Amino acid sequence: MNILIMGPAGAGKGTMSELILKEYDIPHISTGDMLRENVRNNTELGRTAKSYMEAGKLVPDDVINAMVEDRLQQPDCQKGYLLDGFPRTLVQAEAFSEIAEKIGKPVESVIALEVGFDVLTDRITGRRICPKCGAIFHIRNHAPKVEGICDECGAELQQRKDDTVEQLKVRMDEYEKSTKPVIDFYEAKGVVSHIDAGKDKSEVFADVKAALEK
């Protein structure tokens, strides 16, 4: 099963990805991991990418595409893959689509996680993070035993500076502006499932599974 998962921050993309990977036994492919791996293994693509990163520039699409092409042909992708965070733009989607067709691994299912602004606001502004051990809490859905104190290590919890309604609006606008054309692109291929990600985790996953297996 060749899957692409999309969703704004706070939509639970990480959680759904984990559940999908477990259920279908396919590898998780993110461009961030791929970049790091290529740089670490000092591959030709990794060296090229590194030269851009060191110059503080974005790694160009053709380098990323070549990495994805290489990655999808690894033996662990035989049963499929879960692509996360790529393609991000229409240009990337078009180029990637050509590559994926060429190597016989086109995207078969796009899971578009959708959450209302109210739900996202609640999830994000209620989030509290432990600066010491990284544990994540939520003032209502996953409250620490003692208000403001980490259950794990006793440190004082903090709110991330950009976990505000204003920043959320900016992030949502950016997300919609860049991903709408990507979703439309796959919509035209008839492979997109819009999933209401505002529900309980197990309910959302049941919907994801139903979409993948239809």
Ligand SMILES: [Zn+2]
């Ligand atoms: Zn802690």
